[in-house]
Amino acid sequence: MSSQLIKNNFRMDRLPHIWCPGCGHGIIMRSMAQAIQNLGLDKQKVCIVSGIGCSSRAPGYMDFNTLHTTHGRALAFATGVKLANPELKVIVVTGDGDCSAIGGNHLIHTARRNIDITTIVFNNNIYGMTGGQYSPTTPTNDFGTTAPFGNIDKAFDICKLVDGAGATYVARGTAYHVNQLTKIIEKAISNIGFSLVDAISICPTYYGRKNKKGTAVQMMNYLKDSAVDTKVAEKLPPEKLENKFFIGEFKNTTEPEYTEEYMKIIKKYQKER
Template identity: 60%
Template sequence: MSEPAVKEKKQKLSVPFNYDKYMRPHKLPHIWCPGCGHGIVLKSLLRAVEATGIDKDNICMVSGIGCSSRTPGYVDFNTMHTLHGRAFSFATGIKLAKPEMKVIVISGDGDALAIGGNHFIHTCRRNIDLTAIVYTNSTYGMTGGQYSPTTPIGDIATTSRYGNIEPPFDACEMAKAAGATFVARGTAYHTLELEKTILAALQHKGMSVVDVIDACPTYYGRMNKFKSATHMMEVIEKDGTVNVKQVDKLPPEKVQGKLLRGILHNVERPEYCQQYANIIEKAKGGK
């Protein structure tokens, strides 16, 4: 159905992209480690933003705390680096107060799913028009590599030296169950696919969540015996995921145990700010 649009998009991508338009170049170099995928995810995000055509003045990027949450500092939008786990709540306030603004939330798996879990759930439930990009690298990188809510069972972290015993969350399943109307997954390895996924999320009216599988070679990678950052990307992102469109075409053993990529859930439901506009009308004496 969306195939022709995809091809058109690919052609557009071959044109060199001017990232400077969206960056604050004087804030570089960034704090991310060599081999970290956060910069790759950001590039996909910026290309998707360009494709929406939305003016920078009307974009607000809000983050919590952690490595990924440093993203807003590098981009030339209205940017807010807030409190650990609370980005969704700050963003909800901004969006409700100014619905005409495009509000993007940048969060990590610890930020969104652990300390911010409650805010994440209720932001999805409200179906307020935010786009959340959750960088999932299964570790708390900023604090030196502790296990996170997405660390697989048995894996090593500085706080799970004997192997992690907590089962991981699936951010997409949770977002869907909580009521988000657009749920998707991408990886830092599949950069062009990620760009399209994020673009679709940005164009969706309602709460959109993109879980982006990303790697932390510095902590998670070293502790779990990955040979290199690229090896890690291949194992976790390339071989550890499968595009949802290919699931039916592949034998079950090639799908089992893998995370699904692409748009996993896309439905329409009344959006929060639109509904609140109706409340205002009602309160002012309309019907």
């Protein structure tokens, strides 16, 4: 008793998932499944890898080749999977903390290598699973259980971070703008090289409650009102962009891909022997 999309792409015996009421992760996970289905990928040729955290539960629910790894190391495992079997479409599901704090080093170096891996960051601005500690994407002055007087750190813009590090496809979507998110994920998966989608989620249970952001619906409305498409933003005066964040495609380029370069080296030296 569920839609065809869910039946075709999820492990039905694992559903319903255990994410909190109103958690945006379910919306993003469905969007991922929709994107994979729209691309018509062979399920046997898709491998979804995750680390630790709320987001990282996703592969457990998804009916593909899946790998649930250690905290922050999803990209390291994914690199291994991709090099061992370059045929696979490797998709990494990670959270803001998992990817930019614990796995920050893996993130920048995977981007630098431009290896053909698609990373979907379920970004909810907090560590949800462990009880609401502030993460590298918690905005300055916001609260977390480990920042009871306000967070003095500056937040990472994960898109700018991986853009600078060498990713070839970088985009941001939200749990509110679902159709756009699905299209972005499709393009990210199709890109040959390192792609990252910063998918802005909502966490009503921890981030929302700690920062008095209201209900799941109010948090969805915040995404609706505060997200500005990059293409539209170019035409708007700066005063209209105050307290807004940008969504859409930031980078879409082509550069030599790591596994292909690696295979070239192997071929070159096999010939010489």
